[in-house]
Amino acid sequence: MSLRLRTGLGAMAVAAAFFCFNSAGFSEPEAKKEAPVPGAPPVEEGHHAPERQAWSFYGPFGKFDQAQLQRGFKIYKEVCSNCHSINDLAFRNLSDPGGPGFSEAQVKALAETYKIKDGPNDAGEMFERPGRPSDHLPAPFPNKQAAIAALGAAPPDMSVLAKARAVSRGFPYFITDGFIQYQEHGPDYIYAILTGYTHDDDPNYDEAYPGHHIAMPKPLADGAVDYTDGTPQTLQQYAKDVSAFLMWSAEPKLEERKEIGLRVMVFLIVFATLLYFVKRRIWAKVHDEAAHAHGAA
Numbered sequence: 001m002s003l004r005l006r007t008g009l010g011a012m013a014v015a016a017a018f019f020c021f022n023s024a025g026f027s028e029p030e031a032k033k034e035a036p037v038p039g040a041p042p043v044e045e046g047h048h049a050p051e052r053q054a055w056s057f058y059g060p061f062g063k064f065d066q067a068q069l070q071r072g073f074k075i076y077k078e079v080c081s082n083c084h085s086i087n088d089l090a091f092r093n094l095s096d097p098g099g100p101g102f103s104e105a106q107v108k109a110l111a112e113t114y115k116i117k118d119g120p121n122d123a124g125e126m127f128e129r130p131g132r133p134s135d136h137l138p139a140p141f142p143n144k145q146a147a148i149a150a151l152g153a154a155p156p157d158m159s160v161l162a163k164a165r166a167v168s169r170g171f172p173y174f175i176t177d178g179f180i181q182y183q184e185h186g187p188d189y190i191y192a193i194l195t196g197y198t199h200d201d202d203p204n205y206d207e208a209y210p211g212h213h214i215a216m217p218k219p220l221a222d223g224a225v226d227y228t229d230g231t232p233q234t235l236q237q238y239a240k241d242v243s244a245f246l247m248w249s250a251e252p253k254l255e256e257r258k259e260i261g262l263r264v265m266v267f268l269i270v271f272a273t274l275l276y277f278v279k280r281r282i283w284a285k286v287h288d289e290a291a292h293a294h295g296a297a
Helices: 005-023 066-078 092-093 104-112 143-153 175-180 185-194 235-250 252-294
Strands: 116-119 127-130
Touching: 005 252, 066 235, 104 185
Parallel strands: none
Antiparallel strands: 116 127
16 A cells, blocks of 8 residues: 555544544633633643543543433532523433333423413513423523622533533543544533532632632532432532433433544545555556566566
């Protein structure tokens, strides 16, 4: 195989791997970037990356743990949703393949427990109605100004938080992370934040947060949320479950994307093999003629 052909095939394989497995994994989505909170400390350059955790969805063959996603949603519903919105998530998404795996009946019953503002009606007035599976989960505040008035700062939306929050590892680690298919920096960061409240005398001190002073007081503690499946009710378990749920919220098609990526890689391998044998077949006669001419000379 010629050097040019080998180089081209190698470039195609690398490009496909990066596109299929790591799309949206290296940069924060432009439309979802949060504006700096007034008065918040600046992000420290070179802030140490959080410790990596073991995630079921890591790697090209990783999948979400359905039970973990259900526990994570429970934590969001009972704790996080008091301050944080998750505007991109509709109730019906909770029954999508690759997600928490709620049944359609469970989703319908859950949606009906919420009051959704709708309208106008025939009289031109807004009204409240029970939620439907097609509705998006309602935000805790009607607008950003209301959140600032109540809390002093607007909490970020959690829809893509797991993709928009991470600490860069710098060169050359961000390159090696691409080759080993590691894109779980966001869940690692969220887990580190939730477990980083190490000073009991300062509820806003967080070991993992740049500057170590975060506007959000400690949201979770051992026994804060009841689990019915026997899973330990510890801060570390809560943090891991809700981090996994937020990763699914940010990447609801993660498993489908990985499956497509694997199919593309198999196709490229087969295609490269066929190209190699076609090249040998086409050029075999030319090589033989060149060798014969050289021998005759």
